[in-house]
Structures are given as structure tokens and as C-alpha cells.
Amino acid sequence: MKIAFLGGGNMATALIGGMVECGFAPGGICVVDLDEGARARLRAKFDVRTLAAPDAGVFASDVLLLAVKPQQMKAALAPFAGALCGALVITIAAGLRLADIARWLGGRAGPYTRLVRCMPNTPALIGAGITGMYAAPAVDAAGRELAERIVSAVGNTVWVDDEARLDAVTGISGSGPAYVFHFIEALEAAACAQGFDAESARRLALDTVLGSARLAAASADAPAVLREKVTSKGGTTAAALAHLAARGWYDALIEAVEAATARSRELGDQFGTD
Ligand SMILES: NC(=O)c1ccc[n+]([C@@H]2O[C@H](COP(=O)([O-])OP(=O)(O)OC[C@H]3O[C@@H](n4cnc5c(N)ncnc54)[C@H](OP(=O)(O)O)[C@@H]3O)[C@@H](O)[C@H]2O)c1
Numbered sequence: 082m083k084i085a086f087l088g089g090g091n092m093a094t095a096l097i098g099g100m101v102e103c104g105f106a107p108g109g110i111c112v113v114d115l116d117e118g119a120r121a122r123l124r125a126k127f128d129v130r131t132l133a134a135p136d137a138g139v140f141a142s143d144v145l146l147l148a149v150k151p152q153q154m155k156a157a158l159a160p161f162a163g164a165l166c167g168a169l170v171i172t173i174a175a176g177l178r179l180a181d182i183a184r185w186l187g188g189r190a191g192p193y194t195r196l197v198r199c200m201p202n203t204p205a206l207i208g209a210g211i212t213g214m215y216a217a218p219a220v221d222a223a224g225r226e227l228a229e230r231i232v233s234a235v236g237n238t239v240w241v242d243d244e245a246r247l248d249a250v251t252g253i254s255g256s257g258p259a260y261v262f263h264f265i266e267a268l269e270a271a272a273c274a275q276g277f278d279a280e281s282a283r284r285l286a287l288d289t290v291l292g293s294a295r296l297a298a299a300s301a302d303a304p305a306v307l308r309e310k311v312t313s314k315g316g317t318t319a320a321a322l323a324h325l326a327a328r329g330w331y332d333a334l335i336e337a338v339e340a341a342t343a344r345s346r347e348l349g350d351q352f353g354t355d
Pocket residue numbers: 087088089090091092093113114115116119147148149150151153156157158173174175200201202203255
């Protein structure tokens with residue numbers, strides 16, 4: 082199995098690390114990156130083949146994983162136009178639609194069809210990501226399974242059957258880590274306001290989020306039930322939740338996801354133009 086990466090930055094490094102741990106052979110992985118620093122880091126860390134520009138071996142790969150920034154994609158794909166020999170192409174670029182990538186890859190032969198679009202998130206950097214995935218109709222079950230095997234090396238996956246839903250995935254889990262980090266920041270600031278030193282405040286805030294997420298993941302109860310279980314009538318948690326409700330916290334988060342989803346759609350329009 083020959084797998085080529087276009088772009089060898091943060092996400093490609095996370096994916097390659099996860100893949101090697103899952104048993105993909107480093108000898109079958111090749112990374113194309115303009116930056117010699119990035120290439121040297123990848124060679125030293127994983128002993129993969131690296132190149133400054135794609136060669137015939139890259140064009141003949143079984144899988145091509147697109148991991149350059151969305152604004153770099155069109156130029157990065159120029160050497161590939163009409164040159165691929167049937168590779169399954171997986172893109173992790175935020176916002177970029179398959180129709181645009183298909184057009185850029187197809188060259189004079191017309192749109193390229195074996196495409197899977199993914200939206201990972203930053204916890205992928207520690208193997209704890211969640212990735213939304215969409216496969217173009219031309220991708221068969223074996224292609225979907227292969228894409229999932231690669232992407233699940235850095236966490237869990239959720240398939241969507243409409244590419245437009247990946248904009249919502251971006252708003253929920255793609256941008257989601259920032260919402261959680263912001264929550265941790267606020268809880269930490271609240272602990273400092275209550276007189277805790279910075280280190281204790283961080284410990285209290287971080288372990289509360291970590292422990293609650295682990296409990297929610299391990300429990301048969303839904304998060305709403307777990308919340309009710311720690312909210313006794315007239316108690317401390319009830320006082321806090323009443324305050325959050327009065328300030329519209331829950332609706333604000335739903336609206337925030339809507340704003341991120343709309344922005345993802347806009348970025349797709351912006352980056353996908355010819
Ligand atoms: N990081 C995240 O949290 C996250 C989450 C979801 C999706 N993504 C997506 O993942 C993709 C990669 O993100 P990243 O954070 O890994 O980016 P990154 O660290 O900037 O990596 C991109 C790499 O591609 C190189 N590159 C640029 N143009 C190239 C070309 N024409 N040919 C070959 N290599 C080229 C860049 O080199 P230079 O530095 O010299 O430009 C850089 O080393 C993006 O499309 C992003 O939207 C990222």
C-alpha cells in the first residue's frame with residue numbers, strides 16, 4: 082500500500098504518527114512538502130520518504146492525502162492535474178468542497194471522482210480526535226473502509242451522507258475544542274476570583290472538564306441525566322445553572338455553532354473559486 086501526503090505540517094504529522102502506531106509501514110508512506118525543515122522532521126521522526134515535488138511514484142500511489150492549507154490547495158494540486166493513476170484522494174482541508182478539488186485534479190480529462198472529504202479536529206494531535214467524513218458517490222465500500230482506517234488512526238469518525246453537513250461538523254467538532262478551551266479558561270478565571278493560585282485554578286478547571294467528559298463517555302446515562310443527578314433542588318449546582326440559564330448560555334452556544342457553520346460555507350465559496 083503506497084500512501085502519499087501532500088503537505089507535511091501539523092495534521093499530516095499527527096496522521097502519520099497514528100498510522101505508524103496502527104501498523105501502516107513507514108516505507109509505504111511518502112510526503113511531498115515544499116519546506117525542507119518539515120521534510121527533515123518527518124524523515125527523522127518516522128523514516129518516511131520525502132520529496133519537494135511529486136514524482137511518478139506519488140502519481141501512482143494508492144492513496145493521496147491532501148494536507149496543505151485550503152488557500153494553498155489549488156497551486157499545490159496543479160502538478161496533479163490529470164496525472165493520478167486512480168488513487169483514492171482524501172482531503173482534510175477545511176471548507177474546500179470536493180467539486181472544486183475534483184475539477185483541479187481532473188485536468189483535461191474532466192473531474193476526478195475517487196474523493197473523500199474529512200473534517201478532523203486538533204485533539205487528533207494526541208490521537209483523541211473526532212473526524213467527520215463524506216465520500217463522493219464514486220468511492221466504493223473498500224475505498225470508504227480504507228479512508229476510515231487511515232483517519233481513525235487519530236481518533237473516532239462519523240460519516241455524513243451529504244457533503245454540506247461537513248460545514249456543521251466544522252462548527253461543532255472542528256471549532257469545538259476552542260469552545261471547550263474557552264470554558265476551561267472561564268472556570269479557571271472563576272477559581273482565581275475565588276482566591277485560588279493559578280496552578281490550583283488550572284488543575285480544578287482542567288480536571289473538572291476532563292473527568293466530566295470521561296464520565297459522560299463511560300456512562301449509560303445521557304449528559305442531561307448526569308446533569309440532573311448532580312443538581313439537587315435548592316442546591317449549589319442549581320444556583321449556578323439558574324444563573325447560566327438567565328444569561329442565555331445554552332442558546333448562545335447553539336448560535337455560536339450556527340455562526341461557525343455559516344463561516345465554513347463562506348470559506349468554501351472563497352477558497353473554491355478558480
Ligand atoms: N490544524 C488543525 O486543527 C486542523 C483541523 C482540521 C483540518 N485541518 C486542515 O488540515 C490541513 C493542514 O493543516 P496543518 O495545520 O497541518 O497545516 P500546516 O502545518 O501549515 O501544513 C501544511 C504544509 O504544507 C506545505 N505546503 C504548502 N504548499 C505546498 C505545496 N504546494 N506542495 C507541498 N507542500 C506544501 C506547507 O509548507 P509552508 O509552511 O512552507 O507553507 C506546510 O508545511 C489544512 O487544510 C487545514 O484546513 C487542520
